Amino acid sequence: MLRIRCPWCGERDETEFRYRGDASQSRPAADAGLAAFSAYVYERKNPRGWHLEWWLHVGGCRRLLKLVRHTLTHEIRVVGTAQDQPSLPQEPGR
Amino acid sequence: MTAVPNPKPMPASTERESSGRYSGWRLLLEGLAGQRGWSRAWAKALPRPRYRVVIVGGGGHGLATAYYLASEYGISDVAVLEKGPIGLGNVGRNTTIIRSNYFLPDNIRFYEYSLKLWEGLERRLNFNAMVSQRGTLNLFHTEAQRDLFTRRANLMRLLGVDAVALSREAVQALVPLVDLDNGRYPVLGGFLQPRGGTVRHDAVAWGYARAASDAGVDIIEHCEVTGMRRDGRRVTGVDTTRGLIEADTICLAVAGHSSQLAAMAGLTLPIESHVLQAFVSEAIKPVLDVVVTYGAGHFYISQSDKGGLVFGGAIDGYNTYGQRGTLPVAEEVAMEAVTLMPALARVKVLRQWGGVMDMSMDGSPIISKTPVDGLILNGGWCYGGFKAIPAGGMTTAHLIACNAPHPLAAHLDLGRFAAGRTLDERGAGPFPYAH
Ligand SMILES: Cc1cc2nc3c(=O)[nH]c(=O)nc-3n(C[C@H](O)[C@H](O)[C@H](O)COP(=O)(O)OP(=O)(O)OC[C@H]3O[C@@H](n4cnc5c(N)ncnc54)[C@H](O)[C@@H]3O)c2cc1C
Ligand SMILES: [Zn+2]
Numbered sequence: 134m135l136r137i138r139c140p141w142c143g144e145r146d147e148t149e150f151r152y153r154g155d156a157s158q159s160r161p162a163a164d165a166g167l168a169a170f171s172a173y174v175y176e177r178k179n180p181r182g183w184h185l186e187w188w189l190h191v192g193g194c195r196r197l198l199k200l201v202r203h204t205l206t207h208e209i210r211v212v213g214t215a216q217d218q219p220s221l222p223q224e225p226g227r
Numbered sequence: 228m229t230a231v232p233n234p235k236p237m238p239a240s241t242e243r244e245s246s247g248r249y250s251g252w253r254l255l256l257e258g259l260a261g262q263r264g265w266s267r268a269w270a271k272a273l274p275r276p277r278y279r280v281v282i283v284g285g286g287g288h289g290l291a292t293a294y295y296l297a298s299e300y301g302i303s304d305v306a307v308l309e310k311g312p313i314g315l316g317n318v319g320r321n322t323t324i325i326r327s328n329y330f331l332p333d334n335i336r337f338y339e340y341s342l343k344l345w346e347g348l349e350r351r352l353n354f355n356a357m358v359s360q361r362g363t364l365n366l367f368h369t370e371a372q373r374d375l376f377t378r379r380a381n382l383m384r385l386l387g388v389d390a391v392a393l394s395r396e397a398v399q400a401l402v403p404l405v406d407l408d409n410g411r412y413p414v415l416g417g418f419l420q421p422r423g424g425t426v427r428h429d430a431v432a433w434g435y436a437r438a439a440s441d442a443g444v445d446i447i448e449h450c451e452v453t454g455m456r457r458d459g460r461r462v463t464g465v466d467t468t469r470g471l472i473e474a475d476t477i478c479l480a481v482a483g484h485s486s487q488l489a490a491m492a493g494l495t496l497p498i499e500s501h502v503l504q505a506f507v508s509e510a511i512k513p514v515l516d517v518v519v520t521y522g523a524g525h526f527y528i529s530q531s532d533k534g535g536l537v538f539g540g541a542i543d544g545y546n547t548y549g550q551r552g553t554l555p556v557a558e559e560v561a562m563e564a565v566t567l568m569p570a571l572a573r574v575k576v577l578r579q580w581g582g583v584m585d586m587s588m589d590g591s592p593i594i595s596k597t598p599v600d601g602l603i604l605n606g607g608w609c610y611g612g613f614k615a616i617p618a619g620g621m622t623t624a625h626l627i628a629c630n631a632p633h634p635l636a637a638h639l640d641l642g643r644f645a646a647g648r649t650l651d652e653r654g655a656g657p658f659p660y661a662h
Contacts (some may be wrong), residue, residue, distance in 0.1 A: 135545075150556050152545040152660055154499070171645040174657050175497035175588045179486035181548045189549045205501070212550050 137200070138212050140226055142193040156185045156199050160226035182222040243270045245441055249353055268433055269313075269440035274447050274469050278306045280627055281465060281474035283452045283488060285309025286603045287318035287613060289480035290435035291620020292627070293444045294352075299621065300628035303443030305387040306474075307436075308467060310451035314432040317482045318613065322505050322539050324518050324529065325614040326363045326423035327388055331652055334639040339388050340635050341345035341618030342422060348617060354434030356426050357532065363395070363423030363518040364401065366567075372522055376418050383420075393417045402519055404568040411566050412523030425518060425529055431616060451492035455491040461600040462492055476627050480601040483548070483583030485606035492599045496606070497588035497644045499659040501542040502581040503610045504552030506560065508574045510534030519567075526563035536574060538564060542586070542610065544660050549558045552581040584610055588660030594623050594632070595641040601618065603627055604641060609662055 135147035155177050161169040181204055188198045201211035201219050211219045246268050247253070268532065280296060282289045285307045295585055297303040327338035349356050369371045380390035386430050395407055398417045407414045440446050447469070455477070464473035479488045488494045500511035511534055520527040525541035540560035543553055557579060565572045587593060587607030594605050605623045606614065622636035632640060643649055657659040 146555075148244040154658065154660065155546075168645065172495070176495040177486070177497065177499050177659075178490075178495060179499050179546065181484075181487055181500075184546055186546065202545075204546045204599075207547065207549060210476075 135207060135209065137173070137188060137198070137209060138191055139190050139196075139198060140212060140214060141196060142190065146188075147192060149190060150188045150198075151191045153189055153197070155186035156187045182225065183210070185221065187215075232647075241326070243440070246437055249355075252467065252631065258325045263617065270438040270443035270631050272306070272440075272447050274306065274308075274450060274467070274472055275445065276471070277473040279474065280443070280476045280478065281305075281472055282307045282480055283465065284316070284479065284481035284484075285313045285432075285436070285446060286316040286480060286482055287431055287435070287616035288482070288619045288623065288629050289478075290432060290439055290446075292478060292480060292605060293446075293620075294435050294439040294442065294609075295621045295624035296628060297439060297442035297444050300624055302628055304360045305439075306445040306447055307439070308450045308452055308465070308472070309446070309448050310468075312448050313436050313446065314429050317582040317608075318432045318616070319429050319582060320505065320539050320580060321428055321610075321613040322527065322529070323425040323428045323613065324363060324423070324527065325358075326420050326518075327427055327614075328363065328365065328383060328390060328418070328423065329422045330382065330384060331591075331650055334652055335383055335386050335388060337618055337622075337635050337639070338614060339386065340621075341615050344617030344621065345426065345614075346422075348434075352434040352438045354430060354437060356430040356434050358424070358425040358426045359532075360422050361517050361529075362419050362421045363520070364398070364417050364419045365520045366398065366405070366414050366522045367416045367465060368415055368523040372416070373415055376522075380418050389420055389422050391419045391421060391640040395421055401517060402515065404514055404570055405519070406567065406569050409566050409569070410433040419483035420518070423518060425531075426613075428613060431613075436621070452488065452491070455488070455602075457492065457599065464604045464650060474605060476601050476604060478573045478623060478627060480623070482608060482612065484584055484607065485585045485604065485625060489597070489604070492597075492602055493599055493637040494599060494602075496593075496641075498585045498605075499546050500548055500583050501544070501586045501660060502547045502549060502583055503539065504553055504556055504560070504579060505537065505539045506557070506572050506576050507531070507578045508536040508538075508571075511536070511574060514570075521563055521567045524559070526560060526567065528564065528568070535577065536571070542584075542660065543581075547589065548583055550581050550583055552579065583648055584608065584612075586659035586662055588644060588657045588659055589649035589651045590653050590659075592619070592639055593641050594619060594626060594636045594639040596626070597641060
């Protein structure tokens with residue numbers, strides 16, 4: 134069970150949240166071309182390590198959160214707002 | 228990672244000792260002779276510096292690809308590199324269901340081809356894989372679902388694949404355990420694919436490994452690929468924990484780790500890695516002789532020949548490489564089990580485990596060339612790649628040997644994403660955690 138510390142609601146079980154995927158993708162400019170858009174929609178780095186990701190607190194404040202979580206250890210390092218730009222830790226997770 | 232020493236290395240140059248033909252007679256004679264006449268099912272090969280084809284990943288797809296390359300396409304200068312022992316990946320972690328009841332006609336044809344190969348596999352491999360065509364039954368619980376399943380069944384029948392509609396009464400007769408009028412989602416009926424069923428998963432890995440080894444393939448265990456060598460646009464070899472190995476063609480068949488291996492060659496794939504759990508109960512007397520899936524959630528169940536109930540549900544739902552599952556899904560699966568089959572409430576769960584899988588962006592697999600010359604990808608199997616092992620192996624071997632896609636797998640190309648030809652079997656869109 135993940136426990137996610139929502140900045141508005143406090144620490145809650147993962148079952149209150151809905152995963153919304155990789156948050157490192159940014160939408161290309163309108164004239165960036167098909168290849169850029171296809172990469173944006175379909176391609177994922179899928180790292181084995183620290184991952185920037187969206188979680189929607191659907192069973193709480195209903196806000197979209199940005200997490201830094203480790204995909205092997207599941208350690209959660211940062212829970213921020215959608216606007217935050219956290220950098221990924223350099224060291225391996227616990 | 229450090230190299231794991233091979234316990235009993237066997238020089239690849241020496242003549243291989245074959246494990247011989249397996250038969251009832253031999254079993255009997257060996258029984259009388261104290262079981263001392265058996266030899267290794269497959270040779271523990273030492274890596275050579277160069278092969279025509281190197282396959283990364285000794286799971287079902289890697290081994291089947293190697294076997295068909297040697298037996299069907301005459302290419303036996305092949306090595307399968309496996310980071311651990313054979314059979315500990317998803318090929319030995321899945322819930323063993325085979326079927327071809329898909330929705331998209333191209334997928335129906337592909338999985339039906341696989342089912343046909345399963346039907347003749349044990350004779351071909353001379354290995355008892357316990358292929359059991361006990362039938363797979365999909366229950367429906369709403370009228371909309373009935374219409375959707377009817378459409379799927381009709382599409383299957385148009386392509387000559389078996390699908391039978393069952394009334395509520397027929398469902399009850401076939402599976403007395405099901406509570407038709409369960410308080411949450413009463414069962415309205417079901418669709419049965421009589422030729423669907425289960426196969427002993429480890430036997431599939433062992434059977435293909437043995438047959439591939441007999442056909443001249445080097446199966447190299449404890450050999451992890453750690454890097455990819457390129458010469459311009461072309462891949463030329465792999466760095467491994469047992470040294471550099473060069474090859475004309477490199478095929479990735481690493482199930483949940485495709486993104487990792489592709490990244491070594493500078494590629495980003497339309498894949499996320501997710502974990503799927505499976506559960507096995509204590510052994511009980513026979514109560515279930517067909518595979519059942521619950522339509523009002525994500526739950527499926529069968530009974531193994533040892534008597535354990537084998538069941539599972541949905542993926543945990545967030546990117547992970549952890550080969551373990553977490554409790555919320557276990558709880559959900561248990562809830563669905565007890566809703567559909569209340570008698571199960573008294574059965575104890577004995578074991579639980581997880582397997583890391585490639586979830587592709589459209590929910591369908593990828594058998595394809597890649598933008599890197601000489602690099603072939605067999606991946607993106609999501610939670611349905613076990614049933615596809617024979618067809619996946621055959622069509623990947625075809626792609627490698629003929630340098631052109633097999634007609635039955637041409638739709639599984641990697642280029643479909645950029646070209647807007649995605650195969651959204653489930654209609655869930657580009658959200659891998661939703662497939
Ligand atoms: C719990 C669970 C239940 C499932 N149930 C079903 C089912 O009922 N029916 C069905 O059709 N499918 C099912 N699946 C899916 C199916 O198991 C997989 O799609 C399929 O086994 C994947 O192909 P594989 O056998 O080649 O994979 P694997 O057996 O995982 O083979 C990949 C191999 O690559 C190796 N590898 C990885 N990285 C490296 C490296 N760097 N160097 C060398 N080797 C490497 C791994 O060690 C592994 O052995 C299930 C999966 C899970 C997890
Ligand atoms: Zn909140």
